[in-house]
Amino acid sequence: MRGRSPRSNGGYCSIFFGASHSVGDVESPLNPPPPPDASPALSFAAQKVQDALRALGFAYDVTESTQPSRTAAEAARAVGCDVAQIAKSLVFKTATTGRAVLVVTSGANRVNEWRIGVLLKEALEKAPAAFVREHSGFAIGGIPPVGHAKPMETFIDEDLLRHETIWAAAGTPNALFRLAPADLVTMTAGRVIKVK
Numbered sequence: 478m479r480g481r482s483p484r485s486n487g488g489y490c491s492i493f494f495g496a497s498h499s500v501g502d503v504e505s506p507l508n509p510p511p512p513p514d515a516s517p518a519l520s521f522a523a524q525k526v527q528d529a530l531r532a533l534g535f536a537y538d539v540t541e542s543t544q545p546s547r548t549a550a551e552a553a554r555a556v557g558c559d560v561a562q563i564a565k566s567l568v569f570k571t572a573t574t575g576r577a578v579l580v581v582t583s584g585a586n587r588v589n590e591w592r593i594g595v596l597l598k599e600a601l602e603k604a605p606a607a608f609v610r611e612h613s614g615f616a617i618g619g620i621p622p623v624g625h626a627k628p629m630e631t632f633i634d635e636d637l638l639r640h641e642t643i644w645a646a647a648g649t650p651n652a653l654f655r656l657a658p659a660d661l662v663t664m665t666a667g668r669v670i671k672v673k
Contacts (some may be wrong), residue, residue, distance in 0.1 A: 522648030529624030537654045545650035547618045549584025561585035564645040566620040568609040572600035577612035581622050586673045600609040619649040631667035
């Protein structure tokens with residue numbers, strides 16, 4: 478990052494305070510300018526998802542916009558698809574053993590917690606935000622289907638497989654990636670079920 482230096486908290490601060498300094502315009506081999514057609518850098522969370530996709534052998538690209546998409550409807554509007562093509566990743570907690578369970582469902586559907594609890598032989602409940610972050614590594618609103626901090630048993634909504642392409646969150650409310658539903662099943666090793 479030209480003209481910036483690292484701070485101890487991971488952020489960056491400017492080292493050039495005036496526009497009149499020609500030093501800021503000097504290119505260094507350590508800080509070459511980005512190519513003119515380079516895409517903007519992804520946020521840390523979105524890059525984590527991009528790296529996870531590559532590590533799993535998928536060439537899908539994470540895109541990040543300036544507008545957050547905190548709901549499936551907002552995400553669908555942002556990418557120009559039907560809300561049913563948005564893959565929502567929701568983390569639940571089992572009531573007795575406290576296991577984390579990931580449910581990737583169509584944006585058009587509501588998860589039937591009782592149905593999934595029957596499959597798990599244990600009641601399922603909504604997970605608190607701290608639990609979600611601990612297990613997924615991401616904040617609610619941007620949870621991706623891959624790249625989690627801890628392994629989670631995963632269920633995939635069968636309705637997602639009716640589409641040629643779907644979109645999933647990629648670490649932040651501003652980041653998404655487009656993928657084939659069959660690849661979602663492969664990359665998550667998720668069990669395809671009826672979730673509604």
